[in-house]
Amino acid sequence: MMSDDKLLKNDDRKLYSGREYRGASRIDGPLVYMRNTHPVGYGELVEVRGSDGKIRSGQVLDTSDEAVCVQVFEGTDGLSLPGTSMRFLGEPLTLGVSDKMLGRVMNGLGKSRDGARNPSSSDERDVNGVPINPTAREYPRDFIQTGISVIDGMTTLIQGQKLPIFSGNGMDHNQLAAQIVRQAKVRGGKSEFAIVFAAMGVKYDVAKFFIDSFEQTGVLDNVAMFLSLADDPSIERTITPRTALTLAEHLAFDKGKQVLVIMTDMTNYCESLREISTLRGEIPSRKGYPGYLYSNLAEIYERSGKISGKSGSITQLPILTMPNDDISHPIPDLTGYITEGQIVFDREMHGRGIYPPINCLPSLSRLMKDGIGEGMTRDDHPHLSNQLFASYSHVKDVRNLASVIGEEELTETDHKYLEFGEFFEKKFVAQRYDEDRSIEETLDLGWQALSILPPEELQRLTEDEINAHYKG
Amino acid sequence: MQDKIVGRVKRVNGPVLIAKGITDAKMMELVHVSEMRIVGEIVKLNGDEATVQVYEDATGIAPGDNVYGTGMSLSVELGPGLIGNIYDGIQRPLEELRGLSGDFIARGISTSSVSHEKKWHFHPLKKVGDEVSRGTIIAEVEETDRVMHKIMIAPDFEGTGTISFIAEEGDYTVEDEIARVENSKGLESPVTMIQYWPIRVARPVKERLSLDAPLVTGLRVIDTLFPLAKGGTVAIPGGFGTGKTMTQHSVAQWCDADIIVYIGCGERGNEMTDVLREFPHLVDPRTGQSLMHRTILIANTSNMPVSAREASIYTGITMAEYYRDMGYNVAIMADSTSRWAEALRELSGRMEEMPAEEGFPAYLPTRIAQFYERAGHMLNLSQTEGSVSVIGAVSPPGGDFSEPVTQHTKRFVRCFWGLDRSLASARHYPAISWLDSYSEYIDEVKAWWARESNDQWYSNRQKIMELLQKEVRLNQIVKLVGPDALPDSQNFIIECCSLFKTAFLQQNAFDEIDRYCSVKKQMKMLSIIIHYYEAGQEAISKGVPMVKIKRLSVVQDIARMRFNISNEDADEIDKLSLKLDRAMMQLGSIYDE
Secondary structure: OOOOOOOOOHHHHHHHOOOEEEOOOEEEOOEEEEEOOOOOOOOEEEEEEOOOOOEEEEEEEEEEOOEEEEEEOOOOOOOOOOOOEEEEEEEEOEEEOOHHHOOOEEEOOOOEOOOOOOOOOOOEEEOOOOOEOHHHEEOOOOEEEOOOHHHHHHOOEEOOOEOOEEEOOOOOHHHHHHHHHHHOEEOOOOOOEEEEEEEEOOOHHHHHHHHHHHHHOOOHHHEEEEEEOOOOOHHHHHOHHHHHHHHHHHHHHHOOOEEEEEEEOHHHHHHHHHHHHHHOOOOEOHHHOEOOHHHHHHHHHOOOEEEOOOOOEEEEEEEEEOHHHOOOOHHHHHHHHHOOEEEEEOHHHHHOOOOOOEOOOOOEEOOHHHHOOOOOOOOOHHHHHHHHHHHHHHHHHHHHHHHHHOHHHOOHHHHHHHHHHHHHHHHHHOOOOOOOOOHHHHHHHHHHHHOOOOHHHOOOOOHHHHHHHOOO | OOOEEEEEEEEEEOOEEEEEOOOOOOOOEEEEEOOOOEEEEEEEEEOOEEEEEEOOOOOOOOOOOEEEEEEEEOEEEEOOOOOOOEEOOOOOEHHHHHHHHOOEOOOOOOOOOOOOOOOEEEEEOOOOOOEEEOOOEEEEEEEEOOEEEEEEOOOOOOOEEEEEEEOOOEEEOOOOOOEEEEEOOOOEEEEOOOEEEEOOOOOOOOEEEOOOOEOOOOOHHHHHHOOOEOOOEEEEEOOOOOOHHHHHHHHHHHOOOOEEEEEEEOOOHHHHHHHHHHHHHOEOOOOOOEHHHHEEEEEEOOOOOHHHHHHHHHHHHHHHHHHHHOOOEEEEEEEOHHHHHHHHHHHHHHOOOOEOHHHOEOOHHHHHHHHHOOOEEEEOOOOOEEEEEEEEEEOOHHHOOOOHHHHHHHHHOOEEOOEOHHHHHOOOOOOEOOOOOEEOOHHHHHHHHHHHHOOHHHHHHHHHHHHHHHHHHHHHHHHHHOHHHOOHHHHHHHHHHHHHHHHHHOOOOOOOOOOOOOHHHHHHHHHHHHHHHHHHHHHHHOOOOHHHHHOOHHHHHHHOHHHHOOOOOOOHHHHHHHHHHHHHHHHHHHHHO
16 A cells, blocks of 8 residues: 555556456445555556456446445456455546447447457547537537438437437337337438447347347448346446447547437436445435436436537437336436437327327427428428427317216317327327338328318418418 | 645545645635646545545546645636636636537646637726725726626725726736726735636625616516516426426527526536527627627536536626626526536535435525525625626426425525426427416516506506416316306406417517517507407407407407517507407497397
8 A cells, every 4th residue: 555655646657557456355246345456546447357267347436545446347246355356457448449340249348249359449438438518519400300200290300319218118119219220311311320229238139129120121230239138237237328329429420420329228227326326325316316317317318419510420319218107207307307308108009009109298309499390391390390289289188178078068179179189199190110201291191180170270380381281 | 826735635436535634725725636637626624634526527536646726716717708708617618628629528628718818908997096996997898899898996905095007098918917006005906807706705795776677588478477677586497398498598588688697507518509509690689789799608518527517506606796796787597506406416425415305415505595695686896786687497306396406496586487397298388387486576676667568567467367367267167067168258268368378478489570579569468468358358248259259350360469560560569459449349239239
């Protein structure tokens, strides 16, 4: 141990970085404590070797004069106190990035999972990333056509946006994500999407579903997969999205690609954070999640967007399952405060066999307003979607009323609303897994729905628009 | 600024670290940690140990690293050049940082907050021999085409003094000595255009004045129903997606404050970019000049360090107070104070303090109160009057207003614009609920409105609020028994309220005409709706069926007046009113017989 008066310069620390220390003082879950090391930097990468000779990687979570606390990503199974040795590498956890990683399957730390050797790279990046300077950002306004009416029409996805899918257990979020990957295109542009896929704590079947789906559509060569499956150590999940986004940043901002990042399931990520936080004895905030959950999630979600002067972009589609379908649970709640909107699945619509079961009322795309309209989608799009929202929200009121006083008692207009609601859900929202609708088809379908209603109910549309499109 | 080693790092645990061997350090002193020069602040002293909260990512800091003291508190640099700039939470200019470190923010960079090279045209207002004291305005500099920057004697100047030298009119940098002041003891001190002020301390004033004028925002639901006074405080709580940020943007764009300080505290990066790109192109409806010429932006996005997020609120309000001291009306938008409170919670957790409600530290209410109390309408040291109005967004988890931040904020603000999720879902914007919201400034701004509206505002406002309350009860009945069960006179109340909601309360932020509504137009719009209600009730009492009234073409005109009648042509509404009278008369005459 270093004495107080011995002053270390940064260069001196480099000399120490190769040293190996043996003998841990305490092992608790994924955390290993070691005493009597040289002064170790916060966040440094650590190589942990057990008596079996297997090398695991870890990161410094807490460092002081007395002890260092290291979280081991691959788990601590098989480590013993005297048999554990550590090497502190003097640098944070990095990922060697290269566009050759497209088409490969890796684990949460970016190590090869498919047997082949990792693509060599001289470009090592800190996986934690650094914040983009807000003045360097370019405001995203390019429309992505997903071919799914309710998304394109009502919660439009924009290049550089982070738009999570709030789902629940047993709903079709994976199918929807796969469909978006298949169908997503930028209108007028030829640029293809590169896909970075991060799986945290999902089952092997789910990962297999995505691999098969990518394979069938022939995009597999354009996909980099980071899999940290349900049987992998939970702590690995806390680093998986960061590894994936480090590659995404390289592809987008160095190679100029349009990158679509799919992350599933963010709920598992947060669970792992809670696990570590509890082990460290931190003071919990809501539902036992750590107080820094918001900042932590922001570090992930904010790594999306566009940078002015660069052609690439990162669009994030995180998927999270709401525990007990509760949108006010801390995970969806904090996510919604960071992301630019949300796509919300509805259990009742799912039960009625509507795919995708998206309830557009709580769903929202914050970047939509600047990405739609004349020159981008179609001039009538803003008012049309606004009207659809307003009318559909009235449908809900009418249905409530009908359940109290009976359908017969409703006024004629309200009957029209019920009819509109039915058409909207069954024809506009619902579509097949392989149905790819153009934005024009989507908007025309919207008009078809509104044409059920009498024109004087359409207060959000201008007269010219009604004259041009209304088919009543 | 001194720079000496005051201690050494003992333990690092995220953005809070413990230093030992502290020899000479003060509470809240600004420090730099390790050779990377990470900026930090001392938040706790205990024996020879200090707790330091760092404003940048702590990766790589190791036990034994040096802690350098600066001898001063975390302060902001105040001088010409602030307006139009964009800063992070500790007042580092982001444009400059981009030049230094590229598109991503690297650590350990420091640069001055306002340009030290730029020359400003200096115009002295005092001459040699004039007596000055703290706060006295001695000169002015044209900062932008709408902000005349007053050069003041620093507020910590003691006693009175006389000017022994003042520079002639000409171009100077902020570092140049532009005056010297001799105090009563005969000591001379130089004056430059720059001042430093610790962010956690309110700048002194002569006295607090009562509030008397509203902050006109151009948003009808605010100005007419729930006005905010200049120097007042308001909270905007709302779950995500209810339009807090949109409301803040609208107010920042159109309100009649002289200076806007917009604090993006833990906000989305893309949203800040929207503000950055949009504001320079927006034109102030009153002066025809770019809105950026009166705006200071602070962008500490959610992924930037949490300690800087905590500081950003204070950085913002200190700059606001500085402009208030010059005699300006300043409005601060803080979006969102919940993110700031969460930053407090996170840091408190790292310091292993005992938590109170929901993990927030016990001193949360004190901090919230301290912040909002820095607002007010003041008589400044310079004998000018100025105000700081605070508009704080609150993001309650799960949209539940009973959580601690919303509840404590409600104790310290006097105006409340509650956002409603069901309104937002129906795309009724601004989604300010007319049932949850309130304003305690009604009486204070009554006199102002009486002057502007020939005494109509107060009574019309009362009438419409009463109708809205009645409508809630009536709607409950409708839910149970259906609309046909109500008599026309009551159905007409529901009808008028829904017209009021679509024609008046809703406002389209993207419509050229509708996004800003002048006070005159608001007043006329409200009058015609009240008139429609009263004339309609009279006709119904004569036996005219409500359907007939509802189908009058003039009702469609009223419904669309917010889009069709511009602020300049507000008198057109009077013509609509005449048209309404004629139509009602015709209807009445049919049923009279």
